[in-house]
Amino acid sequence: xxxxxxxxxxxxxxAYPGSTGCPGCGANLVMRYLLKGLGGRTIVSIPxxxxxxxxxxxxxNCLKVPLLYTAFEVTGAAISGLRAALDVKGVExxxxxxxxxxxxxxxxxxxxxxxxxxxxxxxxxxxxDNEAYMNTGIQRSGSTPWGAWTTTTPVGNSHGYKHxxxxxxxAIMQAHKIxxxxxxxxxxxxxxxxxVEKAKNIKGFRFxxxxxxxxxxxxxxxxxxxxxxxxxxxxxxxxLYEIEDGKVRITRKGKGLPIIDYIKVQGRFQHLTEPEIxxxxxxxxxAWILLLLKESSGT
Amino acid sequence: MRTVMTGNYASxxxxxxxxxxxxxxxxxxxxTSIVEKLAEFVATGELKAKFIPVESEHxxxxxxxxxxxxxxxxxxxxxxxxxxxMHEVLMWAxxxxxxIVMTNVSRAMAPPWSVWVDHMDSVAQRDTGWLQFFxxxxxxxxxxxxxxxxxxxxxxxxxPAMVIEDAFIQSHTSEPxxxxxxxxxxxxxxxxxxEYKIEVGKPMGFGSLVKPDQYMEFRYKAMLGIKEAHDRxxxxxxxxxxxxxxxxxxxxxxxxxxxxxxxxxxAGSVAATAKDVVDSMRDKGTRVGLARIRAFRPFPYDEFKxxxxxxxxxxxxxxxxxxGATGAMFTEVKAAMGSCQKRxxxxxxxxxxxxxxxxxxVLEKVFEDILMHCKRGEESEVEWVDVAGLPRRWH
Numbered sequence: 001x002x003x004x005x006x007x008x009x010x011x012x013x014x015a016y017p018g019s020t021g022c023p024g025c026g027a028n029l030v031m032r033y034l035l036k037g038l039g040g041r042t043i044v045s046i047p048x049x050x051x052x053x054x055x056x057x058x059x060x061n062c063l064k065v066p067l068l069y070t071a072f073e074v075t076g077a078a079i080s081g082l083r084a085a086l087d088v089k090g091v092e093x094x095x096x097x098x099x100x101x102x103x104x105x106x107x108x109x110x111x112x113x114x115x116x117x118x119x120x121x122x123x124x125x126x127x128x129d130n131e132a133y134m135n136t137g138i139q140r141s142g143s144t145p146w147g148a149w150t151t152t153t154p155v156g157n158s159h160g161y162k163h164x165x166x167x168x169x170x171a172i173m174q175a176h177k178i179x180x181x182x183x184x185x186x187x188x189x190x191x192x193x194x195x196v197e198k199a200k201n202i203k204g205f206r207f208x209x210x211x212x213x214x215x216x217x218x219x220x221x222x223x224x225x226x227x228x229x230x231x232x233x234x235x236x237x238x239x240l241y242e243i244e245d246g247k248v249r250i251t252r253k254g255k256g257l258p259i260i261d262y263i264k265v266q267g268r269f270q271h272l273t274e275p276e277i278x279x280x281x282x283x284x285x286x287a288w289i290l291l292l293l294k295e296s297s298g299t
Numbered sequence: 300m301r302t303v304m305t306g307n308y309a310s311x312x313x314x315x316x317x318x319x320x321x322x323x324x325x326x327x328x329x330x331t332s333i334v335e336k337l338a339e340f341v342a343t344g345e346l347k348a349k350f351i352p353v354e355s356e357h358x359x360x361x362x363x364x365x366x367x368x369x370x371x372x373x374x375x376x377x378x379x380x381x382x383x384x385m386h387e388v389l390m391w392a393x394x395x396x397x398x399i400v401m402t403n404v405s406r407a408m409a410p411p412w413s414v415w416v417d418h419m420d421s422v423a424q425r426d427t428g429w430l431q432f433f434x435x436x437x438x439x440x441x442x443x444x445x446x447x448x449x450x451x452x453x454x455x456x457x458x459p460a461m462v463i464e465d466a467f468i469q470s471h472t473s474e475p476x477x478x479x480x481x482x483x484x485x486x487x488x489x490x491x492x493x494e495y496k497i498e499v500g501k502p503m504g505f506g507s508l509v510k511p512d513q514y515m516e517f518r519y520k521a522m523l524g525i526k527e528a529h530d531r532x533x534x535x536x537x538x539x540x541x542x543x544x545x546x547x548x549x550x551x552x553x554x555x556x557x558x559x560x561x562x563x564x565x566a567g568s569v570a571a572t573a574k575d576v577v578d579s580m581r582d583k584g585t586r587v588g589l590a591r592i593r594a595f596r597p598f599p600y601d602e603f604k605x606x607x608x609x610x611x612x613x614x615x616x617x618x619x620x621x622x623g624a625t626g627a628m629f630t631e632v633k634a635a636m637g638s639c640q641k642r643x644x645x646x647x648x649x650x651x652x653x654x655x656x657x658x659x660x661v662l663e664k665v666f667e668d669i670l671m672h673c674k675r676g677e678e679s680e681v682e683w684v685d686v687a688g689l690p691r692r693w694h
Contacts, residue, residue: 032515040499040500041499043369043498045365052508053508055504055507056507057507057508057509057510058504058507058509058513059504059507060510061502061503061504061507063502064502065499065502065504066497066498066499066501066502066503066504066505067502067503067504067507067542068345068365068497068505069504069505069506069507070361070364070365070391070506070508071361071388071391073357074358074361074364074388076358077323077353077357077358077359077361077362077365078364078365079359079365080323080351080353080358080362080363080365081321081323081351081361081362081363081364081367081368081369081373081470082365082366082368082369082497084321084323084349084351084362084366085320085321085349085365085366085368085369085370086349086369087349087368088320088321088348088349089370089371089373094499096444111354111355111358112354112355112357112358112361114354114476115353115354115355115358118354119351119352139691203531217442231522269570272526292313
């Protein structure tokens, strides 16, 4: 038998041990793989979110790149300011990154994000999506999926859970006609880093939607984070695709497993009844068909 | 170059002469002609800068914060609701010790809607850690922007500054303005070269989380910075005078306060009217003067303390109101004069809100009232001037 094939993942680390993230935190891996793809000539802007805390208390920093911490809603504006300053100083070979959670992106940060995208800001925006306000203790966000429990969508007598569906941030970004957007998952690092390396060489506004399993918020076993992230892709709840110059390309079709495989390992969905799970399955199937149509029609 | 221009153009020329490198702004009445002019300077190449047409004032300040952290000199301008939308990030700018300079065209807050002058917007930012300079002429607007960059960027200060013009009365009114030569400004204001800036190869965190055993030290140092700004401003203005041949009176401009029985304390464009009123009353033999607040932050406590022991009465005119207390300028003046050995009689006059004219007649009445007040003794502390159909006195 031939030697095991080498991975394409760069060996150089830009994220050192010492992050204060929870055990099994998906966002740790999202940052790690992102920086492996981008390399050291990167400046990262981080608003209020888990990653505002994870690099460590002042003066510690577990990342090998400079960080600009900002207020919650300003990531789009902050990366615009960073890029403008670098441009005016003639610095061209530095990648500016905005790294924000889902609340800081689809809710409070949506306006600044939209502005930065519309202005074609030359920067990469990464939304690590743990599907709720996790840093403040699992409150619902616009990115929390339909059916999920959070502390502000409690399961009580009225059978409460989130009754609204997740904002489709990729469609929102596609509508801004940006040159590149992609979904990435820490369970598929090669796909992840390939997309990052591609995006690095594109000029203009680039966007990543990274699913980021959160054991405390999703009520999952920390040892299962990669498994959960993989199931999200294989059940097509979180398909891996990219949109380059408006054209959709699915990069991993997944196995098409039933969504029950994904939701049964997560405490946040345990209250759902069979008809509700069927309803959820139908929504996932419909979204998948729509994505296939987008891909085949080149839109 | 001596020319005629509005306060807004004076702001734009001030930012241009200081070679602002990144300008991020959002339009709001009556600030718009500042950023229109700057956008034009950038488009024609007269100013080598990046202009970011952001989608809100909050983003304007956030973009300036990021650009300034990366070592660029930044500028923005706003007014009223735009300024108050920025409130959160104003605190961020000062906490991050970034010497951003901004023009605020001071305008009333809604509701009811008003696009005209008062100082509510500026005064409401009192505690944000920004230096605040009220201007009385368009020349002073331009000169103060140049001086503000120099003061703010000095190592011991490293704090942002707000240069304030009054809506329409200054922003849209033309006056003669001397626009200094670029070479002179360059000789006065060196290139911005901060000790720390965000750059690759130096993996530092800017604005990270600190524990309770460190937070107070950061704030204490910012306090020392604004304290330092007091003396620094006086020195910078003398240097400015040496190069440009003019000054505007330190942090507290005293006009005919020598031998004055009573003085009026005011800020902004009303000072020009007040000087005329002082002149005409002096001509009639009444010993009155004007103390014009140029710096609201840092507040000129020592200057007020020494003024307070020389006069019998002090009328403080606030063009804003602090609900549930007295006008903010009155509160400060009273605190400063409280330790005078011979404390003067003091009274607060709320006037000119939402663009209501403060005419010479109004100011004469204020002077007459404070003169009477010295004789009668203090019966009321605050009076809303020229308010129809309402009880005038408030205790």
